């Protein structure tokens with residue numbers, strides 16, 4: 001019996017600062033590869049501090065490295081921020097059910113991200129663009145608090161340059177001296193501008209739960225079907241294996257049944273905002 | 275029902291059972307209910323005089339012998355590393371005198387810990403041990419309600435050895451596994467007579483009729499709106515202390531927290547797991563001050579719906595009617611009366 005609690009070692013090969021509190025760590029798995037699907041996550045170990053679930057944010061078709069985009073909020077993420085290139089951490093996984101990319105072929109795709117929620121969406125975007133001809137229109141809406149909180153800025157601008165995907169960016173507020181070429185307002189204010197057809201479109205949504213609540217409300221109003229709205233849910237989570245119990249939402253385990261759920265699956269469950 | 279058949283049905287008094295314990299002790303640590311203060315605990319015994327087979331219930335259930343309240347998962351070292359490896363503490367055990375409710379809880383956790391992934395810690399201890407189950411001749415006290423849930427008072431499978439008290443301190447002994455049969459063989463019991471076997475049937479049929487406490491948890495589940503919105507949760511939450519006793523003593527509560535501890539040398543340490551409870555505030559806490567079960571009502575409701583079998587653990591974390599949570603609740607919150615309030619609404 002292999003022990004699922006034992007992590008695999010991974011070396012930090014590079015670190016990119018995304019925003020004042022988000023960094024992207026590129027990791028090389030030592031002794032094995034990490035095969036994953038867009039939207040899955042790993043449990044990251046900093047020994048002596050603990051473990052935290054973090055989404056894999058890189059391209060699922062690249063397997064000599066993978067990336068984690070981490071927001072500094074507590075002990076494990078804080079400890080990760082203190083590490084530099086060459087440091088060895090532990091990872092186990094990948095875990096969970098990712099985005100329904102195969103099932104969405106032939107449809108339009110609307111991607112809605114808020115803040116750090118861009119991390120689990122990035123592999124989906126990269127994967128969708130790689131098999132661009134299998135989908136209808138693709139649009140990406142992303143919102144952050146201020147211009148300096150926008151993740152993956154150059155990458156989003158590069159995607160916008162290409163022809164495959166429309167990109168709409170927004171921030172909640174800008175300082176008077178700030179240069180910002182895009183919209184101002186919450187991410188749902190971009191819904192006026194979308195061109196996907198709500199009746200034959202899936203929506204992939206990730207962000208703070210309060211943002212997802214407003215997004216779902218507006219998407220339903222626009223005519224999206226509840227079963228076509230997909231949300232990546234976050235809960236306290238310890239094991240990632242369906243044992244420790246913390247990530248339950250009603251009858252669902254985020255780690256096994258999610259983290260990606262259709263709105264119709266999750267809507268009737270208690271103890272959530274969305 | 276014994277899988278080995280009536281040829282392998284025996285009769286034993288306490289002296290005979292002493293021989294069984296003696297034989298078992300050469301291979302296993304034998305744990306049985308031992309009086310501790312006003313309660314009982316599963317504790318190591320040397321012979322039948324250490325245990326009381328008429329015990330009502332142990333404070334902690336035998337599932338928590340296999341799924342320990344606290345244990346080390348991994349050992350690690352930071353210098354030139356990190357380096358890490360598993361720590362699995364296994365002691366071959368005989369758990370002696372397990373009631374039907376508790377045996378059913380063990381069988382549920384067996385399935386729970388082998389779903390998508392396998393938990394090597396639970397399984398190593400469980401697979402290396404033998405269970406001697408003990409049929410109940412009726413409710414052990416007014417808190418028992420296994421009969422209405424179908425989890426007792428009589429055991430049907432899942433044991434290595436099964437005991438039924440057919441006459442005053444005379445036990446019918448049946449083997450349920452090869453290991454159990456061999457142990458019985460070595461203990462050299464007398465074969466049971468036809469009348470002993472008939473006596474067992476009589477015990478089983480009268481036992482289930484003596485229960486006063488009753489529960490029906492069917493369809494008390496997420497996301498049934500009548501269950502979620504019922505006012506009983508407000509009333510009970512007003513009384514609840516959020517102490518977590520109920521889940522600590524529950525045989526099918528398994529939730530745990532994982533954390534690292536570092537030694538004084540700041541180099542070596544352990545990754546530890548410790549039982550947690552959804553009744554405690556910190557259980558559903560997330561980063562930046564978020565908590566999806568901030569209110570006591572949401573926590574109490576989640577715990578009970580889980581015990582009804584209506585949360586993510588489904589049947590595998592559901593109640594087996596042992597009565598512990600009712601007995602040990604300082605607020606006298608009673609899962610059976612909450613359920614009957616809810617039943618009126620569904």
Ligand SMILES: Cc1cc2nc3c(=O)[nH]c(=O)nc-3n(C[C@H](O)[C@H](O)[C@H](O)COP(=O)(O)OP(=O)(O)OC[C@H]3O[C@@H](n4cnc5c(N)ncnc54)[C@H](O)[C@@H]3O)c2cc1C
Nearest residue numbers: 052053054055070071074075076077119235259556560561
């Ligand atoms: C499926 C999934 C994917 C995720 N993906 C990402 C991602 O890609 N990027 C990202 O940045 N984050 C992600 N997260 C969130 C991340 O896992 C959490 O922010 C995590 O808490 C960070 O761990 P930490 O040790 O740094 O924080 P912690 O030290 O756990 O602190 C976070 C907060 O949790 C509470 N807390 C923690 N431990 C305890 C305790 N023992 N007792 C009481 N309260 C406690 C405190 O309120 C604290 O403020 C994801 C979460 C999930 C479930």
Ligand code: SF4
Nearest residue numbers: 514515517518520603
């Ligand atoms: S034992 Fe009683 S008071 Fe304590 S958490 Fe459980 S229900 Fe609440």
Ligand code: SF4
Nearest residue numbers: 524593594596597599
């Ligand atoms: S919920 Fe209460 S009565 Fe039911 S198994 Fe758990 S502790 Fe026993």
